[in-house]
Amino acid sequence: MPTAPVLVAKPESMHFAEVLPLRSGASIRAYDLSYETYGQLNADKSNAVLICHALNASHHVAGVYLDEAGQVKDKSEGWWDTMIGPAKPLDTNRFFVIGVNNLGSCFGSTGPMQTNPDTGEVYGADFPVVTVQDWVNAQARLLDALGIQTLAAVMGGSLGGMQALAWTLQYPERVRHAVVVASAPNLTAENIAFNEVARRAIVTDPDFHGGHFYRHGVLPKRGLRIARMIGHITYLSDDVMNEKFGRQVVAPTLPAARGSLPPEGAAAPADRQSRIRGPGLDGMGAALANVAPYRYTTQDVEFQIESYLRYQGDKFAEYFDANTYLLITRALDYFDPAGEFGGDLSRALAQARAKFLLVSFTTDWRFSPARSREIVKALLDNQIDVSYAEIDAPHGHDAFLLDDARYMGVVRSYFKSKVTI
Amino acid sequence: MPTAPVLVAKPESMHFAEVLPLRSGASIRAYDLSYETYGQLNADKSNAVLICHALNASHHVAGVYLDEAGQVKDKSEGWWDTMIGPAKPLDTNRFFVIGVNNLGSCFGSTGPMQTNPDTGEVYGADFPVVTVQDWVNAQARLLDALGIQTLAAVMGGSLGGMQALAWTLQYPERVRHAVVVASAPNLTAENIAFNEVARRAIVTDPDFHGGHFYRHGVLPKRGLRIARMIGHITYLSDDVMNEKFGRQVVAPTLPAARGSLPPEGAAAPADRQSRIRGPGLDGMGAALANVAPYRYTTQDVEFQIESYLRYQGDKFAEYFDANTYLLITRALDYFDPAGEFGGDLSRALAQARAKFLLVSFTTDWRFSPARSREIVKALLDNQIDVSYAEIDAPHGHDAFLLDDARYMGVVRSYFKSKVTI
Numbered sequence: 038m039p040t041a042p043v044l045v046a047k048p049e050s051m052h053f054a055e056v057l058p059l060r061s062g063a064s065i066r067a068y069d070l071s072y073e074t075y076g077q078l079n080a081d082k083s084n085a086v087l088i089c090h091a092l093n094a095s096h097h098v099a100g101v102y103l104d105e106a107g108q109v110k111d112k113s114e115g116w117w118d119t120m121i122g123p124a125k126p127l128d129t130n131r132f133f134v135i136g137v138n139n140l141g142s143c144f145g146s147t148g149p150m151q152t153n154p155d156t157g158e159v160y161g162a163d164f165p166v167v168t169v170q171d172w173v174n175a176q177a178r179l180l181d182a183l184g185i186q187t188l189a190a191v192m193g194g195s196l197g198g199m200q201a202l203a204w205t206l207q208y209p210e211r212v213r214h215a216v217v218v219a220s221a222p223n224l225t226a227e228n229i230a231f232n233e234v235a236r237r238a239i240v241t242d243p244d245f246h247g248g249h250f251y252r253h254g255v256l257p258k259r260g261l262r263i264a265r266m267i268g269h270i271t272y273l274s275d276d277v278m279n280e281k282f283g284r285q286v287v288a289p290t291l292p293a294a295r296g297s298l299p300p301e302g303a304a305a306p307a308d309r310q311s312r313i314r315g316p317g318l319d320g321m322g323a324a325l326a327n328v329a330p331y332r333y334t335t336q337d338v339e340f341q342i343e344s345y346l347r348y349q350g351d352k353f354a355e356y357f358d359a360n361t362y363l364l365i366t367r368a369l370d371y372f373d374p375a376g377e378f379g380g381d382l383s384r385a386l387a388q389a390r391a392k393f394l395l396v397s398f399t400t401d402w403r404f405s406p407a408r409s410r411e412i413v414k415a416l417l418d419n420q421i422d423v424s425y426a427e428i429d430a431p432h433g434h435d436a437f438l439l440d441d442a443r444y445m446g447v448v449r450s451y452f453k454s455k456v457t458i
Numbered sequence: 459m460p461t462a463p464v465l466v467a468k469p470e471s472m473h474f475a476e477v478l479p480l481r482s483g484a485s486i487r488a489y490d491l492s493y494e495t496y497g498q499l500n501a502d503k504s505n506a507v508l509i510c511h512a513l514n515a516s517h518h519v520a521g522v523y524l525d526e527a528g529q530v531k532d533k534s535e536g537w538w539d540t541m542i543g544p545a546k547p548l549d550t551n552r553f554f555v556i557g558v559n560n561l562g563s564c565f566g567s568t569g570p571m572q573t574n575p576d577t578g579e580v581y582g583a584d585f586p587v588v589t590v591q592d593w594v595n596a597q598a599r600l601l602d603a604l605g606i607q608t609l610a611a612v613m614g615g616s617l618g619g620m621q622a623l624a625w626t627l628q629y630p631e632r633v634r635h636a637v638v639v640a641s642a643p644n645l646t647a648e649n650i651a652f653n654e655v656a657r658r659a660i661v662t663d664p665d666f667h668g669g670h671f672y673r674h675g676v677l678p679k680r681g682l683r684i685a686r687m688i689g690h691i692t693y694l695s696d697d698v699m700n701e702k703f704g705r706q707v708v709a710p711t712l713p714a715a716r717g718s719l720p721p722e723g724a725a726a727p728a729d730r731q732s733r734i735r736g737p738g739l740d741g742m743g744a745a746l747a748n749v750a751p752y753r754y755t756t757q758d759v760e761f762q763i764e765s766y767l768r769y770q771g772d773k774f775a776e777y778f779d780a781n782t783y784l785l786i787t788r789a790l791d792y793f794d795p796a797g798e799f800g801g802d803l804s805r806a807l808a809q810a811r812a813k814f815l816l817v818s819f820t821t822d823w824r825f826s827p828a829r830s831r832e833i834v835k836a837l838l839d840n841q842i843d844v845s846y847a848e849i850d851a852p853h854g855h856d857a858f859l860l861d862d863a864r865y866m867g868v869v870r871s872y873f874k875s876k877v878t879i
Contacts, residue, residue, distance in 0.1 A: 060754075061752075061754035062754075063754075162756070162757070165754075166754040166755065166756060223705065224705075225696055225699070225700055226696075226699035226700050226702075226703045226704055226705065226761070226763045227691060227694075227696045227699050227700075229705070229761050229763050229764065230687075230690075230691045230699065230763050230764070230767055231691060233687070233761075233763070233764045233767060234684060234687045234688055234691065234767065236756065236757070237683065237684060237687065237768070237771075238659060238684050240757050241680040241683070241684070242680075243664055247757075248756075248757070259662040259663075262658065262662070263655060263658060263659050263662070263684060266651075266654070266655045266658065267655055267688065269651075270648060270651045270652060270655065273648075275646055275647075275648045278646070278647035278648050278651065279646055279647050279648075281647075282647045283647055284644065284645075284647065284650070284794060284797070331482075331792060333481075333482035333483075333484075333586075333587040333792075334587065334788075335583070335587060335657065335669075335781075335784035335785060335788050336583070336657070336661050336668075336669070336784065339788075339791065340647070340650050340654075340791065342647045342650050342651050342654070343650065343651070343654040346651055346654060346655065347654075347658070350658075360756075363756035363757065364756060367755075367756050367760075370760065370761065371752060371754075373705060376705070402823075
């Protein structure tokens, strides 16, 4: 069997010397954007597709990286590699695809970890608040620099979908199609609440130092871990969590052996199945005759779901910037195109000129199908061409990053049949 | 109009000198339980109803406290005062109602804040892990001491409902009715996950000191605040949060005035309605011409939901014990009567002899109606008499503590028509 061709990605960076005014009234004097491109821009420059990322992703959307010996780096696939590449739903044999890291992020574009040219100090908490609209303006300048006037499509999931929607409102003449996946016209109070708890965990971590932890040589990892754990719970569905973890314990042991627990992930003791007799209280029913194989601990891991969440939190705290977390969750909170039209989304979307594909997932409770349907309805109110797919997938919000055949089929078919170049 | 009679509550305490063996294999040598009673025990001692509390409640279930001058103390109503009292759904003119604070709690019963008689030191993290079954055994001893052999009913919501269910399995001959509100036969992985994040926030607070913060003269308030904020989000429904808070901001101000924000809750500036012109970027659509009245801040409060959650978190951190939080959430995690029957809830409930009333609330996503229906089905499988009401209420899990007419009506009618004395 022939091996599928490997798409090799190469990050690039573009410097912008012109001041970028921000929606807050502040501005960024000069900045860099990291980006990657896949496929070839055609002579008409009519086949460009911009990919917008969500909370913790980057410009590395598709393909893999090579090491110095020319070998594929382990686990270096882009975050939407299932979606984008040669012969994939968004086919890089046909389209020129651009991934860009947003301002304020921590993967190469100008953000809180970098030096403020005005002060010579690391930005930290002084990095200005950026919004979805600001990101779109910065992305538009990158397109200018690449010589691309009009996008065949702009595409994103979750917060990325908000950017795709904002593109059609801020630059209606520059977008022919918008693909908005697992997104919403704004956050509900509950979503803002989850963001706020995550931010409080970070900000109240004593190692946060008001956002200037860099100069103290520490990182607010406790807060980042909590933030990520909360995030993970809300990205999954109750169903998929029950299926994946249920009430499984990590390594059951006998209460008598609590002083010498096996390390996490170690094999369960051979006597795992042996049950202990209860303490024989008078009046206790049969239900107490057996004791479940718990460790009976309040601080150690007991259930597999706990182990999973701790692992995800630890991993995240190693690579993600705390100030970026605050900025990006705030961009989510602030996004609300209807807000300037008295809450009337139909009026807000009236200026869009693009055609749309909306996709949502049935078990996504963070960005539920109902929220996508609000966008669909507002587009229809304006006689805008919109296709909508509600995918019956068990994976919650995470589904937009996963390889679901129906989901991939819908996107493939949309690009094939509707997006001309 | 005559004033309704005031039910005056008076907390009492009972000492137990006999060792209580615990499900973990550990034991408590001696302990006290705080409790309150309302109404009169009849001559047959056949009208007693035990109320079991959930996470942060106590023995103070109904009535009010008086101050030294004999005046009603402000906001001293018991946590289920809407439900229990003279002429209320659980009528204390007819029933003798008992509220009891569970072992490991922080409202008077023996718990982590008290001295371990074996060491002379405050228990702290050394307080043994207690389970729903252990609580039921301790409650049974309180009934013994009060001379009550059989309960007319045992009743509780949420974790309290789990105790009511456990009563019917551990002491089937001592319970004639069980009223199980907004509860579940066990926690799902998602619920365990929320508990675990809350615990991690507490345990990783540097002021927690492994659970021995008392001797350091500090309290892990940061962790408690985060724990409570997470809890509050999950007790409410998305709908009620949107209705109550939506995307309302606290006190919008102009970006130019960001250096001198009004205090939280202060009146909005007079020019609140004046909108600021956007920075006039080329290519920006009409959506950017106006700027929403945000402060543009990542660390300060922007939305009302944030202000509400911070307030709730602050309040909770002032009065609740961190080790108690860990213990009680663990009791929730561990409860799983079907676990000892290979997950077969019908077999687990076969030993129950009580009649049941189950109540759930449509918007409760933490203890959803589907979980109550599992219990109903298992009871029906055993030909046990069960009434079930699914109340269409918008308030999420919190609904079980609120004064909903249909909910109150169902409980009133059950006690009136089914619970003989």
